[in-house]
Amino acid sequence: QVQLVQSGAEVKKPGASVTVSCKASGYTFTDYYIHWVRQAPGQGLEWMAWIQPTSGATNSAQKFQGRVTLTRDTSISTVYMEFSRLKSDDTAIYFCTRSYGAGSYRGWFDPWGQGTLVTVSS
Amino acid sequence: DIQMTQSPSSLSASVGDRVTITCRTSQNIIRYLNWYQQKPGEAPTLLIYGASSLQSGVPSRFSGSGSGTQFTLTISSLQPEDFATYFCQQFHSSPRTFGQGTKVEIK
Numbered sequence: 001q002v003q004l005v006q007s008g009a010e011v012k013k014p015g016a017s018v019t020v021s022c023k024a025s026g027y028t029f030t031d032y033y034i035h036w037v038r039q040a041p042g043q044g045l046e047w048m049a050w051i052q053p054t055s056g057a058t059n060s061a062q063k064f065q066g067r068v069t070l071t072r073d074t075s076i077s078t079v080y081m082e083f084s085r086l087k088s089d090d091t092a093i094y095f096c097t098r099s100y101g102a103g104s105y106r107g108w109f110d111p112w113g114q115g116t117l118v119t120v121s122s
Numbered sequence: 123d124i125q126m127t128q129s130p131s132s133l134s135a136s137v138g139d140r141v142t143i144t145c146r147t148s149q150n151i152i153r154y155l156n157w158y159q160q161k162p163g164e165a166p167t168l169l170i171y172g173a174s175s176l177q178s179g180v181p182s183r184f185s186g187s188g189s190g191t192q193f194t195l196t197i198s199s200l201q202p203e204d205f206a207t208y209f210c211q212q213f214h215s216s217p218r219t220f221g222q223g224t225k226v227e228i229k
Contacts, residue, residue, distance in 0.1 A: 035218075045158075045166065045209055045220040061217040095165055099213075107213030108156045110177065112165035 002026040004034075004096050004113035011119045017084040020116045022096030029077040030054040032098040035109060036070070036081050040092040048094075050102055051079055059102065086120045093117050124149050124212050128221035134229040141197040143224045145210035150190050154214035157186055157195045160223075161206045169208075170195065200226070 007021040022034060036048040049060035051070040058070045069082040079096060093115040100106035125148035135141050145155065153173035158166040168177045170186035173193055183198040197204055205228055210221040 044222045045211070047218040047220070059216065097165075103216070104154050104213055107154065107218070108168055108171040109158070109166075109211070110168040110171075112167070115165050 002098075002111055004098065004111060006094075006096060006113040006116045009117040009119070011121065012086050013122055014087055014120055016086050016120075017082055018086060018118050019080055019082045020094050020096075020118070022079045022081070022113050024077045024079070024098070029074060032100055033102050034070075034072070034079040035097050035099060036068070037095045037097060037109070037112075038092040039095070039115075040089070043092075049081070050099075052102065053079065083118070086118075088120050088122075091118065091120045123217055124151065124215055124219050126210055126212060126219050126221040128208075128210055128224050130224060131222065132225040132227060134227045135200050136229045137200055137202060139200045139229075141200050141204075141226060143195045143208055143210075143226075145188075145193045145195070145221050147191045147193075147212055149214070151212045151214035153189050154212055155186075155188070155193045156211045156213065157184075158209045158211065159204075159206045160209065166209060197226075 003025045005023045010018050012018050030053045033050045035050045049068050051058045053072045067084050072079045095115045096113040097109040127146045129144050155173045157170040160166040174186045185196050207223045207225045209223050
C-alpha cells in the first residue's frame with residue numbers, strides 16, 4: 001500500500017536548523033509531488049512547500065521562502081525538508097503528503113505521513 | 123492568498139444525527155475543494171476531493187457539495203468513529219490554504 005514514513009521527533013534551539021525525512025513506498029516515487037504541511041499545537045494546517053521528485057523543482061509559500069529547502073534522493077524514494085533559523089513559534093508537527101499535480105489538476109493530498117514533532121526551545 | 127472560513131468552529135452532536143459543515147472561500151475556486159478528517163494524534167485523511175467526489179474507502183454517509191465560494195460537507199448519520207476535526211482545503215491557487223477546522227464532539 002502507499003505509505004509515507006517520516007523521521008522521528010526533534011528538539012532544537014532557536015536559530016538552529018532541522019532536517020525531516022519522508023520515505024515513500026508503494027508507488028512510483030517520481031509520479032507524484034511531495035508537499036510539506038505543518039500544524040502548530042492545537043491549530044490548523046498550513047501548507048509550506050512542494051518538490052517534484054523527477055526534476056527536483058520546488059516551490060514554497062512566501063512566508064517560508066529562504067528558510068525551507070526541499071531535496072530528494074530518488075534512489076531511496078526519500079524527500080528531505082531542511083528548515084532553518086528556527087523560532088519558538090515553529091514548534092509544530094510537520095507532515096509530508098503527496099499529490100499528483102502541483103496545481104489544480106488532481107491536487108488533493110493523499111496519503112499523509114505520520115507527522116514529525118519539531119520542538120523549538122531554548 | 124485565498125481565505126477559507128469554516129463554520130461552525132465546533133459542534134456537539136449525537137450518534138445518528140445529520141451534520142453539516144460549511145466552508146466559504148474569499149474567491150471563486152470553482153470546485154477545487156477538498157475535505158479532510160483528522161482524529162487526535164493522527165494525520166489528516168482525505169474524505170472528499172473536487173468538492174463532491176468520495177475518496178475510495180470512505181463511507182457513503184459522507185458527501186460534499188457546492189461550487190464557487192460556498193461548499194458543504196455532510197455526514198448523513200453520525201457514527202462514533204466520526205468524532206474528529208474536519209478541514210476544507212482549496213487547490214485552485216497557490217498557496218494551497220486550509221480552513222481553520224470544525225471539531226465534531228459527542229453530545
